[in-house]
Amino acid sequence: MRYEIFFEKQLTFIEKELRRLLRAHQARPLSIHKAMQYAAFTGGKRFRPVLALSACEACGGRPKDAILAALAIELIHTYSLVHDDLPALDNDDLRRGKPTCHKKFGEANAILAGDALLTLAFEWASGIQPVERAVRILREIALAAGTRGMIGGQVADLESPAVKKTLAQHDFISRYKTGALIRVSAVAGALAAGASARKLKAMTRYGEGLGLAFQVVDDILDKDGYCSVMSAKEATAKAVRLIEQAKKEVRIFGKKAGPLVFLADFLKSRISSKS
């Protein structure tokens, strides 16, 4: 597959820069930095930063134009997992087969490491050039991460008991809890490339569809969430519809849309063997 090299290069760049910047940030006391690094390197797929770089390239930018935005979003994703795993929230002992941050470093350090990752995300985003772009991207990321985005979805999820959620509630939760950060990955990538209003709009819709589809796919694989209000067949149809629509949105990028179509199809491939 011709895109394998493309994504391999992106992933190498993301891992290298994330490690380099986290190390450069290190200072006394070291323990908090160890907790942050542990959380940042637990085998995540880097879906969001890969999406940001791909969106940037589709809009004519270079990977380095979007790397700070991409890594800022990945830090926010990482912090959200650290805090979600805490005893007061999901109370998870393991993440991707390894002890969760609070299991490894204690609850106080996990809370503070999450806070530190969130804070560092904005420090990194403030370094985006030129400054007009930094402010615009940073604002989009803050909106996507806050109560009108990820945190809002998380709270809505905690508020209503799993068995009693309606379809509208699942849509709200998925759109915000999972969707907002994926949507802003595409948006930030486009903004980092200085995309036109038309391209930005297309990328926003693509990210929106992909973000929602991401959660539907997760629910199908985990047999929860959407699967409590519709059959697996219906959920699969919903995911496929969203993914195909997202692919249509990026047609305006022509050949450059290749990696974005590939990412959408990758999502579909996770459930296609099941349907």
Added chain:
Amino acid sequence: MRYEIFFEKQLTFIEKELRRLLRAHQARPLSIHKAMQYAAFTGGKRFRPVLALSACEACGGRPKDAILAALAIELIHTYSLVHDDLPALDNDDLRRGKPTCHKKFGEANAILAGDALLTLAFEWASGIQPVERAVRILREIALAAGTRGMIGGQVADLESPAVKKTLAQHDFISRYKTGALIRVSAVAGALAAGASARKLKAMTRYGEGLGLAFQVVDDILDKDGYCSVMSAKEATAKAVRLIEQAKKEVRIFGKKAGPLVFLADFLKSRISSKS
């Protein structure tokens, strides 16, 4: 006292804008916003935003030039109290005589409300005009709030048992845990006024001294911290020395330094009756 009207006006402006902006930010689900508003209005002295506005005015700016930076810092101060009070950290049931955020809204909501306040701080800071100033101020705030500032001090405090801390450790903890956010209040105020390098330097030193003095004074009043490595008399002398030095730093502002000198003297007045 002639500065009473000055500070009264500042406080009214701060409270009004904080309430207005928090309300404007409100969205579904409301519960998280209620927790955020509860935490933001529990009778804090607003020392940091008052300092930011005063620093801005001393440098020739208007209060409205520094209000977003001032409120962003206050949100960060607020989130840090919410997270500090959590069972895994200080485990406090009361703050200023009222139930702490997690006692009132539950631990999960308190964690998320803290995260949301921190995120919102950066959203607000991104709105500072012009954008060059927004990026510079936001970066300073992120540095002051992160592991090279407030969180670093907090972790250092958690790491060493109270009875075993050396003077150097108390200095480190105070400089970062408490001092960093007070220092950046003065710095952000100066930057918001477009201060010259010379004025910015003076304001930075003033904020640094005031921030460290703030913690020494707190320790004297609480009979802990510095009081475990020196006598109350020695601690008082240290606080007075820091405060007088800070006042010297702002002499270059002439008459405009009045409110800054008043704030420093206010800090001294908290212990002067004790010495």
